[in-house]
Amino acid sequence: MKQGRKGQENSDTEETISRIYPYITRVFDVYEIQKSGEIIYFFGTPKIDTENVMGELWTPLEQQGFGGTLKYELGEHVLIISPVKKAKEKHWVNLALFIATVFTTMICGAWMFGVDLWSAPMQIIQGLPFTLAILAVLGSHEMAHYAMARHHGMKTSLPYFIPFPTFIGTMGAVIRYRGPIPDRKALFDVGIAGPLVGLLVSIVVTIIGLSLDAPAIKPLPDSLMFELGLPPLFVMLQKLVGVTGTDLHPVAFAGWVGMFVTLLNLLPAGQLDGGHVLRAMLGKKANWVSSMMPRVLFLIGIYVVYGLRGDGFIWIFWALFLWAFAAAGHPSPLHDKMKLDRKRILIGILTFILGLLCFTLIPFKPIT
Template sequence: MNQENHKKGKGKFNAEETVSRLYPYIVRVFDVYEIQNSGEALYLYGTPKTDAANITGELWEPLQQFGFGCTLKYELGEYVLLVFPEKKKKEKTWVNIVLFIATFFTTMVCGAWMSGADLENGPFQLFRGLPFTLAIMAVLGSHEMAHYVMAKYHGMEASLPYFIPFPTFIGTMGALIRYKGPVPSRKALFDVGVAGPLAGLLMSVAVTVIGLNLEAPTVNPLTNSTMLDLGLPPLFVFIQNLVGATGETLHPVAFAGWVGMFVTLLNLLPAGQLDGGHILRAMMGKKAEKISFLMPRIMLLIGLYVIYWLKEDGFIWVSWALLLWIFAAAGHPSPLHDKVELDKKRIFIGIITFILGLLCFTLIPFKSIS
């Protein structure tokens, strides 16, 4: 073996020690006949003992335990397994905290307006928006934290949630987490993808039940303000009937539940790298690309139907059709263990999840009224 020990900071890369640790795992799937190293990277020349496409998938988990990653290349008639240490960047959690606080404030302002607060003459009426803030942050936070916990469970690198403050009618554009590195398997892809919508929808149902049992505040619309007439999805109507709610005006907490259902619907659209795209890709493999290709066109047809046939505002569906076009065009990265199909239990959960998503659909989610 051609060795070059390489210093980095206070540590020292030891090629022999690294090989002795990783070699037992590597030889299970890769027959090595020569090893070279340069700096902190190892070059292992050999022959795959299994399908070459599965090598990195087989080695991902054991190498991760030691802080290493790998990639397989075919160069000049030889297979070369490149093994290298993965350098993990320290998370800047202060960014997450600042965005959380900012979103907490912007949603509380919107919640106060929904509760009829006059913030210009009574700034402390801001706290009337607290119930809406707690409700909407719980809905969005549970969705993203479910993704985070499941990603960690499968050994994936994921950031804490980033809440996005924005001057919309709910004070936020939602929340997201960032994934780093490959997805180890279709099982992991499914579990991470399905966890968010299910957790978020469960929280939305709880918030809706609480909100429908609260008396809606009397609100005097501000001058030149626009009110929204909400289209209620089947799941929301079912909960209304279940709790016996009859009022036409929603409490802000119940409205947060409506928002959660609408967000769940959008996330579960089976296209690109939306949650629905992840779930379908895990369930169907590469066949899911056909549905991902069709979905933007279906959304566009729905939008045009609402605009030209129903004479209503279908801009939301047209805009999402354009976004999905971009998401679908970007494709979906393949998991490392892409040939291992899902078990029947996960397939069933996936079908149920998409059905729940359909129960959150309404043809005209909202329209403005003067």
């Protein structure tokens, strides 16, 4: 019985090798094959640039249900191939977090309308306009990443919304990528899709919010109030609609949040969206910009604190965060030498300009 099982395993291994071997020999001259469990080791010499080997093999291996890596160990190249086990998606987690985020953002929205939820909890429904606006802004950003990643054949999860007791009721949303990045074109498209779509929705939400009258509210006892710093793009929209001032309807505030989130995401550092876009545009040269970004933010924070006598903590915090975040580097796409076309380069430059239009030295400060 044991011998029969071993024979079946050897037969399965031979069948596996026969299926993937033709793809491997196109880019890798094999001189020895070893097996350990479900993992197959191909020892040999790359026929093409080592940085492009896995780029050529990723698609055919993925179609056959396998993944792989190329390593150089003890003086020889080894191609390590193993089955890819599909992770079972737990969509109920996404749904539960989304429902919780609807609830927490509606609480914050109701507070913005001056509702005392302790005495009138059913008035939480008044926060619904803010909930719809903020989820549209944050959700469109992540769904754009999701759609573009799937378009390029990348494996990714649905968005996970993060309910959190902040002044907007959430820490945003994230998606999880599984597997490698095919090439710089995919890296660029996925990285830039979120900020562009999210900013477009933010602009629409802002225009809608500016057309609504800001509620006249009496601050709740012990509540913390903030004065917003309006970025140039927001001010442009105010002039377009014909309104001024920082007293905003909660829907317009959701648009402001979207612009601020876009700015932070487009910082060209680490694995932020801006880091992805710049890495796709410049290749490994982007690492220098990524390493400089925390220093730039730290200097901005110091200038705000000591030069403007304002609250620059947000920039100092992000500087420290990025020092740790960017230190991990950026994973290389499989086809890392594939350069972007001029159209994508132009879109990237314009997107970074839009990000600058969302910048303000002092985004918010508490009203004392």
